[in-house]
Amino acid sequence: MRLSVYRFNPEAGTAPFMQDYEVPLQHGDKMLLDVLVRLKAADDSLSFRRSCREGICGSDAMNINGRNGLACITPIADLREPVTLRPLPGFPVIRDLVVDMSQFFAHYRAVTPYLINDDPVPARERLQSPEQRAELDGLWECILCGCCSGFCPSYWWNPDKFLGPAALLQGYRFIADSRDTATAARLEFLDDVYRLYRCRSIMNCTEVCPKHLSPSHAIERIRLKLTKHSL
């Protein structure tokens, strides 16, 4: 399989460049990550993140032939050669395909991604009806890989101020949770020209989410909630 890979070595003091590779496939190679692991064995100077190899850890997000995705769950049969691999667009590159995600996680922390409830703790758990629990489906499954935020033009232009689709999806996950009592404060935090309202509903996030979630829909729901809340 022919690959063209973005290379950057901070110690070399040179600009990033594209390096071509030819990797012989072996029986059992199904996903792009299989090829990358083989490539790493041949050229150990190449850096990329990977861990679970089954689309749960969210480590191997990258730009594959112009679209963001997880290498471990991208079938090689569907890829046009040469397969072009670049780091997530808009993220500072540490080395090769490894990007700095500190800002991404700072935005995640900013939406207070945990249950807030100051009511007295009940003797047993805080119960939810099946309907209330169903509200969280399509939200909790996010693995924070960064594919969505790295494909969002609004995030590219204002990565420091716009929270980005991933953090906003998580923000909505707790707004939608019946057990959370901080909804008003959460909504007030998001009512900002940058944090939430840089989103123009382009839907690039939903296009590339490897877990088939819809951050754009979550953002729409936040905007509606804000409107209802303030009336």
Next chain:
Amino acid sequence: MRLLGGQRAWIVQRLSALYLLLCVVGGAAWLLLYGRPGFEGWRGFVAHPAGALALLLFYTALFAHAWVGLRDVVLDYVHPFGLRAGVLALVAGGLLALEGWTVLVLAGAHSVGN
């Protein structure tokens, strides 16, 4: 104080869009049905308080809609603080001037019409 609105601007954008949509579709339908109004008919409409008010609302919605849209373009692409503030001020000033001009035109047509 927040100078630029988040939700408020978004609502202004949506509401103005709805009114503009109504006017454009309604206006086009009217033209299709009745043809061009002719100078006297048109001036009669503009001179009438209801017509002038509808037009004033149309132009105001247009400027408000343009403000939110252009503001978003600037916020996305223009990053140096001075330039950003300057362009935003220019856009806001220009749109306010156009609003003033519209009011003058409509008021003038009203006084001529009577």
Next chain:
Amino acid sequence: MRPSTRPVFLDLSKIRFPIGAVASILHRVAGVLLALTLPLLVFALERSVASEASYESLLDLAGGPLALIASSVLCWALAHHLLAGVRHLLMDVGVGASLAVARRTAAAALAGGVVLALLLVAWGLW
């Protein structure tokens, strides 16, 4: 950590944009074009009520070939901005917000904008 010295990959020509992104950026381009004509629009209002002669002269504006090109571009801008805008308004209230439908409505806005523009130009010429 030296974030400032780190390169960023953001070569837009190397990114494969989904159809929704194309409809969206053209919505923005069309909006800016329309905003640029706002002074003309107020001027047209002023001319249209000033006198019968100035009212008639407005109608003759779309005469020359240059004016035809300009008005065609503006017709497209209006048509695309309007259709893509309706798409967004519907998505705001949850209509057509799923990815499959959103892709189809994006294609519809792109094609419909061109068709509607052609109709508008034809109507204007007629």
